[in-house]
Amino acid sequence: MPTSPSDPSSQEPSVPGPVVPGPAGLGRALPGSADCGPAVPDLAVVGAGPAGLAAAVTAARLGLRVALLDAGERPGGQFYRRPAPGLGAVRPESLHHGWAAFAAREAALRTHESAGRITYFPAHHVWTVVPDGGRWTLHAVAGPEERSVSVGARAVLLATGAYERQLPFPGWTLPGVVGAGGAQAMLKGGLVLPGKRVVVAGSGPLLLAVAGSLAAAGAAVPAVVEAASYTAYAGRLPDLLRNPGKLAEGATYGGALLRHGVRLLTRHAVTEAHGRDRVEAVTVARLGGDWRPLPGTGRRIPCDALAVGHGLVPQLELATALGCATRSGEDGTVALELDAGQRTSVPGIWSAGETGGIGGAQLALAEGELAAFSVAGRPAPAALVRRRSRLRAFAGAMAAAHRPGEGWTGWLREDTDVCRCEEVPAGRILEATRDLGARDARTVKLLTRAGMGWCQGRMCGPAVAALAGETSSAAGAAPDRRPLSCPVPLRHLAELPQHTD
Amino acid sequence: MPKRSSLDAVIVGAGVVGAACAYYATRAGLRVAVIDRGSVAGGTTGAGEGNLLVSDKEAGPELDLALLSAGLWRELAAALPHEIEYEDKGGLVVAPDEASLEALRSFAKGQRAAGVTAVEAGAGDLRELEPHLAPGLAGGFHYPQDAQVQPAQAAARLLAASAAEGALVHLGEEVTGLVVERGTVRGVRTRTRELLAPAVVNAAGTWGGRIAELAGTTLPVLPRRGFVLVTEPLPRVVRHKVYAADYIADVASGSAALQSSAVVEGTPSGPVLIGATRERVGFDRSLSVAALRRLASQAAALFPVLADVRVLRTYHGFRPYLPDHLPAIGPDPRVPGLLHACGHEGAGIGLAPATGVLIAAALSGAEPPLDPAPFKPDRPFGREPGPQGQQP
Ligand SMILES: Cc1cc2nc3c(=O)[nH]c(=O)nc-3n(C[C@H](O)[C@H](O)[C@H](O)COP(=O)(O)OP(=O)(O)OC[C@H]3O[C@@H](n4cnc5c(N)ncnc54)[C@H](O)[C@@H]3O)c2cc1C
Numbered sequence: 011m012p013t014s015p016s017d018p019s020s021q022e023p024s025v026p027g028p029v030v031p032g033p034a035g036l037g038r039a040l041p042g043s044a045d046c047g048p049a050v051p052d053l054a055v056v057g058a059g060p061a062g063l064a065a066a067v068t069a070a071r072l073g074l075r076v077a078l079l080d081a082g083e084r085p086g087g088q089f090y091r092r093p094a095p096g097l098g099a100v101r102p103e104s105l106h107h108g109w110a111a112f113a114a115r116e117a118a119l120r121t122h123e124s125a126g127r128i129t130y131f132p133a134h135h136v137w138t139v140v141p142d143g144g145r146w147t148l149h150a151v152a153g154p155e156e157r158s159v160s161v162g163a164r165a166v167l168l169a170t171g172a173y174e175r176q177l178p179f180p181g182w183t184l185p186g187v188v189g190a191g192g193a194q195a196m197l198k199g200g201l202v203l204p205g206k207r208v209v210v211a212g213s214g215p216l217l218l219a220v221a222g223s224l225a226a227a228g229a230a231v232p233a234v235v236e237a238a239s240y241t242a243y244a245g246r247l248p249d250l251l252r253n254p255g256k257l258a259e260g261a262t263y264g265g266a267l268l269r270h271g272v273r274l275l276t277r278h279a280v281t282e283a284h285g286r287d288r289v290e291a292v293t294v295a296r297l298g299g300d301w302r303p304l305p306g307t308g309r310r311i312p313c314d315a316l317a318v319g320h321g322l323v324p325q326l327e328l329a330t331a332l333g334c335a336t337r338s339g340e341d342g343t344v345a346l347e348l349d350a351g352q353r354t355s356v357p358g359i360w361s362a363g364e365t366g367g368i369g370g371a372q373l374a375l376a377e378g379e380l381a382a383f384s385v386a387g388r389p390a391p392a393a394l395v396r397r398r399s400r401l402r403a404f405a406g407a408m409a410a411a412h413r414p415g416e417g418w419t420g421w422l423r424e425d426t427d428v429c430r431c432e433e434v435p436a437g438r439i440l441e442a443t444r445d446l447g448a449r450d451a452r453t454v455k456l457l458t459r460a461g462m463g464w465c466q467g468r469m470c471g472p473a474v475a476a477l478a479g480e481t482s483s484a485a486g487a488a489p490d491r492r493p494l495s496c497p498v499p500l501r502h503l504a505e506l507p508q509h510t511d
Numbered sequence: 512m513p514k515r516s517s518l519d520a521v522i523v524g525a526g527v528v529g530a531a532c533a534y535y536a537t538r539a540g541l542r543v544a545v546i547d548r549g550s551v552a553g554g555t556t557g558a559g560e561g562n563l564l565v566s567d568k569e570a571g572p573e574l575d576l577a578l579l580s581a582g583l584w585r586e587l588a589a590a591l592p593h594e595i596e597y598e599d600k601g602g603l604v605v606a607p608d609e610a611s612l613e614a615l616r617s618f619a620k621g622q623r624a625a626g627v628t629a630v631e632a633g634a635g636d637l638r639e640l641e642p643h644l645a646p647g648l649a650g651g652f653h654y655p656q657d658a659q660v661q662p663a664q665a666a667a668r669l670l671a672a673s674a675a676e677g678a679l680v681h682l683g684e685e686v687t688g689l690v691v692e693r694g695t696v697r698g699v700r701t702r703t704r705e706l707l708a709p710a711v712v713n714a715a716g717t718w719g720g721r722i723a724e725l726a727g728t729t730l731p732v733l734p735r736r737g738f739v740l741v742t743e744p745l746p747r748v749v750r751h752k753v754y755a756a757d758y759i760a761d762v763a764s765g766s767a768a769l770q771s772s773a774v775v776e777g778t779p780s781g782p783v784l785i786g787a788t789r790e791r792v793g794f795d796r797s798l799s800v801a802a803l804r805r806l807a808s809q810a811a812a813l814f815p816v817l818a819d820v821r822v823l824r825t826y827h828g829f830r831p832y833l834p835d836h837l838p839a840i841g842p843d844p845r846v847p848g849l850l851h852a853c854g855h856e857g858a859g860i861g862l863a864p865a866t867g868v869l870i871a872a873a874l875s876g877a878e879p880p881l882d883p884a885p886f887k888p889d890r891p892f893g894r895e896p897g898p899q900g901q902q903p
């Protein structure tokens with residue numbers, strides 16, 4: 011393998027010459043399409059988080075003409091969030107590991123933008139990607155005024171990231187109960203704390219990061235309540251040892267927690283949040299091996315906020331609507347099936363980052379770069395390939411450790427709302443499965459409306475599937491198809507160009 | 512475990528049609544088992560919209576079936592839990608110009624002779640019936656017998672009511688073969704067992720052709736894809752089922768090409784449903800932007816206010832389609848012991864109760880409430896159109 015650009019995850023090397031035939035004669039511009047230069051881009055990247063951003067700047071460096079579309083207003087995705095300019099934060103990097111890696115890529119984005127190699131579309135939510143005469147058309151809803159925009163491209167990279175997995179419990183809809191990742195995002199994006207005394211609960215490595223940030227920002231964190239046990243990592247010790255960076259990160263968190271006197275309770279869960287108008291306390295109980303709460307172990311911890319999350323779920327609407335093959339991950343979520351070059355099963359569609367299985371920002375960066383090499387038809391640097399497989403193996407180990415045990419449903423009561431948009435309690439879901447013949451999440455949804463509201467099941471999907479007795483590890487787990495990845499004004503659909511017929 | 516021989520019939524399919532067959536057979540005193548490879552309503556029923564229409568059917572056997580069903584649905588609304596969301600809201604067919612209004616008049620004339628109530632509405636009446644309708648329409652017809660149910664709930668409650676009366680329900684079990692002895696069907700086979708009965712009812716919807724094949728015969732059921740748009744929840748802006756006159760021509764068409772004429776209706780929970788397109792593309796599950804564009808533009812043409820609402824999701828299903836647009840209902844003379852109850856295309860929710868009654872009559876030897884001859888499964892279907900009969 012030729013040694014090509016030095017480890018691309020370090021810095022932006024100089025731009026090598028174009029490696030892809032000039033984009034001449036790539037068909038007409040779309041009626042009503044955004045102006046992205048005279049020619050159709052070689053690659054459209056959806057998502058400007060670590061994966062998409064890395065892919066876009068690497069692809070541009072390799073000579074591709076790139077369109078980068080992202081629902082957010084600024085690049086960075088879920089990880090590299092920062093306060094809006096008006097908030098006057100001086101050092102957003104203080105809340106981040108690896109800010110330099112991001113800053114370098116953001117700078118590269120700006121350079122490529124002004125050189126016309128990347129067209130960046132912030133605040134563009136892509137609602138579908140469709141094949142269109144040998145290339146792809148991406149349809150998006152743009153800006154607060156909800157403009158309709160279409161962008162064509164010869165290849166597409168989906169880097170749509172993940173969202174937080176929530177498992178309901180009595181009281182989870184009380185004000186003051188926020189997502190753990192959401193709390194982190196609030197802190198990074200607006201420098202606001204969800205409360206003064208915040209219990210952090212759920213499962214996954216994110217909890218430690220969140221607790222560390224909250225404590226550093228001045229909140230009291232009476233406990234971090236983790237449902238899994240870290241001894242579960244022991245079985246995958248080799249993967250951990252091959253990822254010293256990760257261990258260091260954990261140690262940083264651990265150190266910060268110790269300094270702030272935060273207690274870590276493993277094999278425990280918040281089984282109820284109490285309060286009238288707002289959360290005032292939580293009940294924390296010890297869990298058995300399958301996450302079933304052990305009777306008689308509950309105790310109350312007073313707090314004025316609860317940050318809770320049970321890991322992340324890949325965001326796959328665009329990919330599944332395209333028919334990309336999926337696999338079930340070790341954490342019980344459904345992820346895309348990808349080859350060594352980050353290709354999905356649909357020719358012309360690539361993916362990188364959390365969509366291929368939850369693995370963190372470092373992995374997302376590496377995969378984004380790998381994908382760019384693959385799209386450009388160039389061999390990837392060996393170091394990058396090694397990095398990616400090392401980080402993937404580690405991600406697998408973490409995923410397995412934090413897979414929710416089936417007994418979590420033991421902390422639900424019949425009147426606990428599982429779907430908060432449509433206010434569907436657990437009892438109705440149980441009735442649908444026990445008495446009415448629903449054997450999967452789709453039928454539960456049809457019979458109860460769970461998952462039919464505004465969030466379209468992003469919030470309750472995993473919980474409903476578990477209550478319906480679906481084990482996502484079942485062969486060929488097909489996530490529910492939700493062909494529009496965001497609400498689309500009917501007018502946009504009505505005004506789509508005729509030639510899509 | 513009950514003795515195998517105690518069954519009178521095995522019904523393959525727990526869609527709305529299989530559930531209705533179980534319901535009426537059980538009420539006729541028969542002992543049946545319903546078997547489905549998935550959930551209740553896990554097939555096309557879960558994708559259906561639940562329109563119970565007489566308005567879109569021209570005078571003939573399908574309309575007779577629809578009228579019989581309309582009465583049965585009214586009875587069911589009283590007998591089943593309110594969760595089936597039965598609403599006799601009526602349909603409104605509108606004509607954009609004088610020529611299509613004239614066509615509607617002669618269509619309605621034939622329907623009236625068959626027992627349909629069709630009331631002509633002038634341009635002014637339209638605004639009264641549907642305040643948000645676009646201005647400038649020539650007129651239309653109001654069909655008070657059109658109604659609606661929530662299809663998945665309807666199927667589930669029909670099945671639960673049957674189970675309460677002794678029907679056996681086996682979900683998550685696929686029929687992989689039929690037990691055939693000397694040319695006569697004697698039961699079904701799954702991966703783990705046989706269920707024996709003197710009669711097997713093929714209520715496998717779009718997959719009914721496969722069951723016929725397992726019995727050694729043929730039934731040319733093909734998938735006809737349909738997309739539906741679902742909007743954000745809205746206050747009641749649409750009161751009836753509203754569609755334009757050209758819908759009727761689409762329903763009756765045999766063409767494989769994409770056709771659409773939006774039927775617009777509100778639901779009790781708020782979202783407006785806009786459906787549905789019709790095209791024969793096999794079991795193709797990819798999103799058709801063209802289908803969405805057509806539905807959206809037609810809906811906005813009928814109700815301009817809808818242009819500014821948001822579409823939350825879209826879904827699709829595969830209607831069980833027979834080339835002459837009539838279902839196959841009743842015993843298959845070619846294979847003793849086999850009965851069919853499938854191929855209802857875009858009207859299976861509406862036609863389910865009448866189908867159930869006809870099947871129950873055939874099983875128990877009772878007098879059917881209408882002549883089942885037009886639905887004979889062995890009628891000539893002509894040359895089979897198009898390829899696309901394959902399952903993925
Ligand atoms: C709420 C939350 C908080 C997190 N906090 C931390 C943390 O503190 N520490 C940590 O180590 N990890 C954290 N993570 C995990 C971390 O963000 C990811 O590991 C990392 O960001 C993955 O990068 P990605 O590029 O795959 O996805 P993301 O960073 O999620 O980026 C995906 C991007 O795609 C965009 N997008 C998605 N769908 C569309 C669409 N249809 N059209 C247009 N754009 C679209 C999104 O707006 C987003 O910008 C958090 C995750 C979440 C969900």
Ligand SMILES: Cc1cc2nc3c(=O)[nH]c(=O)nc-3n(C[C@H](O)[C@H](O)[C@H](O)COP(=O)(O)OP(=O)(O)OC[C@H]3O[C@@H](n4cnc5c(N)ncnc54)[C@H](O)[C@@H]3O)c2cc1C
Nearest residue numbers: 524526528548554555556559562686716828858859860861
């Ligand atoms: C978009 C759309 C909108 C529609 N709107 C309406 C409407 O408004 N009004 C209306 O009346 N109709 C409507 N329809 C049509 C209606 O949905 C169908 O006609 C009806 O659901 C057919 O019901 P069924 O019970 O025959 O089939 P299904 O519901 O498909 O049931 C067949 C069952 O058989 C099972 N099965 C198949 N093979 C096997 C096997 N080998 N072993 C075990 N089980 C098996 C399947 O799992 C399935 O559950 C619509 C259809 C679509 C697609």
